[in-house]
Amino acid sequence: MNRPVLTMKKLIALLLAFAFVFAACGDGDGDAAVDGPTIRLRGQDFSEAVTIAEVYGQYLQAKGYDVEILTPAGFRTEAIDGLRNGELDLIVDYIGGSLTALAPDAASSSNPDEVVSVIGPAYEEIGATLLDYSPAVDGDALVVRGDSTASTISDLADLGYVFGSSAQCFERPQCFLGYTDPAIYGITFSDTVTIDFGPLLGEALAAGEVDAVVWNTTAPQIGEQGFKVLEDDQGLHPAQNIAPIIMTAVLDEYGDQLRDDLNELSALITTADLLAWNTETDIAKRESDDVAAEWLETKGLTS
Amino acid sequence: MVVGQAAVPRDIGILEWLFDSQSWTGANGIVASLTDTVILCTIVMAVAIVTMVPLAAWLAHTRRGEVSVSWMVTLSRAIPTFAVAGLLVPISLRNGWGFEPWPIFIALLLLALPPIFLNTYTAIKQVDPGAVDAARAMGYSPANVLFRVELALAASVILAGVRVAAVTVVATEPIRAFLGGDGLGRYVRDGLGQNNDSLVIAGAALVAGLAGLTALSFRTIERVALPEGVRRVARTATRQE
Numbered sequence: 001m002n003r004p005v006l007t008m009k010k011l012i013a014l015l016l017a018f019a020f021v022f023a024a025c026g027d028g029d030g031d032a033a034v035d036g037p038t039i040r041l042r043g044q045d046f047s048e049a050v051t052i053a054e055v056y057g058q059y060l061q062a063k064g065y066d067v068e069i070l071t072p073a074g075f076r077t078e079a080i081d082g083l084r085n086g087e088l089d090l091i092v093d094y095i096g097g098s099l100t101a102l103a104p105d106a107a108s109s110s111n112p113d114e115v116v117s118v119i120g121p122a123y124e125e126i127g128a129t130l131l132d133y134s135p136a137v138d139g140d141a142l143v144v145r146g147d148s149t150a151s152t153i154s155d156l157a158d159l160g161y162v163f164g165s166s167a168q169c170f171e172r173p174q175c176f177l178g179y180t181d182p183a184i185y186g187i188t189f190s191d192t193v194t195i196d197f198g199p200l201l202g203e204a205l206a207a208g209e210v211d212a213v214v215w216n217t218t219a220p221q222i223g224e225q226g227f228k229v230l231e232d233d234q235g236l237h238p239a240q241n242i243a244p245i246i247m248t249a250v251l252d253e254y255g256d257q258l259r260d261d262l263n264e265l266s267a268l269i270t271t272a273d274l275l276a277w278n279t280e281t282d283i284a285k286r287e288s289d290d291v292a293a294e295w296l297e298t299k300g301l302t303s
Numbered sequence: 304m305v306v307g308q309a310a311v312p313r314d315i316g317i318l319e320w321l322f323d324s325q326s327w328t329g330a331n332g333i334v335a336s337l338t339d340t341v342i343l344c345t346i347v348m349a350v351a352i353v354t355m356v357p358l359a360a361w362l363a364h365t366r367r368g369e370v371s372v373s374w375m376v377t378l379s380r381a382i383p384t385f386a387v388a389g390l391l392v393p394i395s396l397r398n399g400w401g402f403e404p405w406p407i408f409i410a411l412l413l414l415a416l417p418p419i420f421l422n423t424y425t426a427i428k429q430v431d432p433g434a435v436d437a438a439r440a441m442g443y444s445p446a447n448v449l450f451r452v453e454l455a456l457a458a459s460v461i462l463a464g465v466r467v468a469a470v471t472v473v474a475t476e477p478i479r480a481f482l483g484g485d486g487l488g489r490y491v492r493d494g495l496g497q498n499n500d501s502l503v504i505a506g507a508a509l510v511a512g513l514a515g516l517t518a519l520s521f522r523t524i525e526r527v528a529l530p531e532g533v534r535r536v537a538r539t540a541t542r543q544e
Contacts, residue, residue, distance in 0.1 A: 077498050166496055167492055167493045167495070167496025167497055168496045168497050168498075170493070170497075171311075171497050193402070193483055194480070194483070194485075194489070194492060194493070194496075195483050196481060200392065200393070200483070203392075203393045203396045203397070204396060204402070204483060206396070206397075207396035207397065207399060207401070208399070209396060209401055209402055209483070
């Protein structure tokens with residue numbers, strides 16, 4: 001009749017072989033000098049955030065923490081959800097962005113301390129701790145072509161520009177709704193175009209398909225292509241310093257050392273660093289982890 | 304009044320959004336988006352049919368290029384539509400042609416050509432040689448053989464190819480919303496960007512609904528337009544494939 005392809009002996013041998021392979025895999029990086037749980041960290045899925053995650057992750061690894069840098073995925077919502085459902089232990093976010101996600105109705109402020117006073121408690125509610133924010137800022141920017149007559153956002157009021165941005169801007173009070181709100185900027189745009197956040201914004205602006213796009217201040221293409229960042233004269237854009245947020249339970253396990261280490265790193269990163277990293281990844285097309293490793297080495301943060 | 308999208312509340316129900324008359328009207332309403340989509344798809348299909356049916360019919364009628372044709376069709380099916388459109392957008396922008404319509408038009412056209420070409424070619428090649436010989440013997444000119452015998456007998460399979468192409472194009476057109484355009488895909492795009500699940504699901508349902516409706520309309524056309532005898536021939540042919 002049917003002869004079994006796998007005899008019991010072969011099956012056991014196979015299972016044993018697999019068991020050995022997996023046991024060997026699991027032993028990869030067991031040389032953590034600091035005792036404590038694994039810190040799972042994941043960057044948001046755009047180049048600057050990926051580099052930031054690599055910088056924080058590789059820095060902690062060099063300090064001897066057991067860190068797992070996960071494949072970048074999603075944006076702010078997914079990052080905060082990751083903390084909430086226990087998938088992640090550490091995220092790095094822009095404080096003004098956190099404000100729009102956690103307290104959409106709170107008044108936005110260009111003063112980072114005011115923003116932190118709102119989102120600090122909000123993060124505590126989901127069992128996470130907001131650490132010191134960095135001087136590095138990647139703010140929202142309303143960007144126009146270099147030959148535009150406008151120099152402040154207010155100047156756009158009657159120019160009848162075509163407005164371009166990603167979909168989420170259209171529902172945010174600190175973005176499209178704020179620009180068009182008569183009580184704030186009261187701009188009348190002649191048309192709107194939804195464009196994926198990224199280099200396509202610059203292409204569309206250069207081609208004249210749109211006249212003003214919502215980008216970020218550290219986009220290297222702004223300087224490369226001679227665009228102009230309009231001054232936010234009404235202070236609509238919130239402060240966007242970067243700051244690490246870590247699950248309180250993990251922080252408590254490690255104690256003050258982890259807090260101090262992270263605060264020390266945050267204090268060292270500057271806005272110029274962000275721009276330099278983005279130039280490396282977006283213009284020179286280098287890998288984020290190499291850019292991060294190189295920066296940490298120059299700063300003497302990895303031995 | 305400001306031009307722009309009104310924000311859809313995040314806690315809105317799927318049906319609540321779909322049955323709200325405000326969702327359907329206005330420059331960003333479902334009716335306007337649907338019209339955008341239908342117009343683009345119609346133009347793409349018209350161009351695909353007008354170019355591919357005569358070309359494939361002539362090639363099949365004269366039995367030319369059988370190997371190269373089959374290779375080209377197979378390869379063209381491997382083209383990733385979104386990548387093509389995505390690559391064409393910056394090129395189009397740099398040349399001052401704008402976001403639309405060229406990138407999405409070309410990408411969708413590349414998607415529509417193979418099924419129409421392949422079905423026409425195969426259908427005409429598979430016409431019973433006996434019927435063709437009989438027509439020739441009765442003194443039909445080559446043109447008459449092609450139009451009154453081969454194309455007539457092949458009509459059903461050709462229409463099936465057109466239907467497949469149309470459904471694929473309609474179901475793929477929404478990628479346009481992710482490339483600086485609008486159309487029916489805008490709700491999925493906005494829903495994803497604004498973290499609004501109801502909008503994503505309702506938008507996807509609209510796209511699926513339109514694709515289903517397209518398939519249904521073409522089925523009806525096939526049923527009404529073709530005589531019973533031809534349909535029977537087609538059924539036999541399909542079964543043999």
